[in-house]
Amino acid sequence: MQNKVSFLGPNGTFTHEAASTISENLISYCSIQSVMESVVNGECDKGVVPIENSIEGSVTLTLDLLVHKFNLMIENEIIIPINHNLLVNDGVRIEDISDVYSHSQALAQCQPFLEKLNVKKHFTLSTAAAAKKVEGHKNYAAIGTLTSGKLYNLKPLVSNVQDNDTNQTRFIILSKKDHIPTGHDKTSIVFSLYDDASSGALYKVLKIFSNKNINLSKIESRPSKEGLGSYIFFIDLEGHRNDKSISEILSEVKEKTSFFKILGSYPIY
Ligand SMILES: O=C(O)C(=O)Cc1ccccc1
Numbered sequence: 001m002q003n004k005v006s007f008l009g010p011n012g013t014f015t016h017e018a019a020s021t022i023s024e025n026l027i028s029y030c031s032i033q034s035v036m037e038s039v040v041n042g043e044c045d046k047g048v049v050p051i052e053n054s055i056e057g058s059v060t061l062t063l064d065l066l067v068h069k070f071n072l073m074i075e076n077e078i079i080i081p082i083n084h085n086l087l088v089n090d091g092v093r094i095e096d097i098s099d100v101y102s103h104s105q106a107l108a109q110c111q112p113f114l115e116k117l118n119v120k121k122h123f124t125l126s127t128a129a130a131a132k133k134v135e136g137h138k139n140y141a142a143i144g145t146l147t148s149g150k151l152y153n154l155k156p157l158v159s160n161v162q163d164n165d166t167n168q169t170r171f172i173i174l175s176k177k178d179h180i181p182t183g184h185d186k187t188s189i190v191f192s193l194y195d196d197a198s199s200g201a202l203y204k205v206l207k208i209f210s211n212k213n214i215n216l217s218k219i220e221s222r223p224s225k226e227g228l229g230s231y232i233f234f235i236d237l238e239g240h241r242n243d244k245s246i247s248e249i250l251s252e253v254k255e256k257t258s259f260f261k262i263l264g265s266y267p268i269y
Helices: 015-019 030-038 060-068 104-109 111-117 125-134 144-149 200-211 244-255
Strands: 005-008 027-031 046-053 075-082 085-088 099-103 120-124 140-144 155-159 168-175 183-190 217-224 230-236 259-267
Touching: 005 015, 005 030, 015 027, 015 060, 027 030, 027 140, 030 060, 030 168, 046 060, 046 075, 046 104, 075 244, 085 125, 085 144, 085 230, 099 104, 099 125, 104 111, 104 120, 104 140, 120 125, 125 140, 140 144, 140 230, 144 155, 168 200, 183 244, 200 217, 200 244, 217 244, 244 259
Parallel strands: 005 027, 005 046, 075 259, 099 120, 099 140
Antiparallel strands: 046 168, 075 168, 085 140, 085 155, 183 230, 183 259, 217 230
């Protein structure tokens, strides 16, 4: 069947909720990497993965895989509010809980609540994988969506356990191609500098954007994995890579950097 969309599953994850807003033809994969693989090998036309959360910041695995492992393009983005629930089996009281399972981002977003609970924390590949694991264990709880609670026979013992009421996550839709220009787009790029240690090296690249009045909506650095002090920079800039002015700017950035990759142009959400 055409237009299959993969997502970080199993059913009941936040990514499932995000992916449901764009398609009914969804296929669940158990890891971010396997979602990306499904698009590369043509099993699916698009894949949805989380990339950034308003409390916890970037999903670094997604960034690293896009830079180092897969040549995929960001075709669009989806932002949804995130409410976490402490999910338990029927009859379980808060004092029964010794272990809490969830995705690393979810555990981090609920840090103050979990500290008060004083429980052991365990990472799973997704929040719904945690709910699945907890089903039937009276001393375990999961952090996740109400949907995953329903799917895996758990009840929300406490709702809205995240650190902040305005918790949002940005998901990206990955494809082999990015989006055609719409007039209201942004472009995600990643690059590294010839010499991280030389003074003004990053400034010289950023100046290319500012000279042409191009607004940057995100800048973030990650280790290049080649040694301490060596970084790669992720930048989101306003405009589409097919706009003449943006394409000239990107060529200039490419010339002045030792590594350069366009992750895609797509509509601003
Ligand atoms: O595990 C999930 O449900 C996901 O979709 C990843 C995630 C985890 C926590 C917040 C947002 C997305």
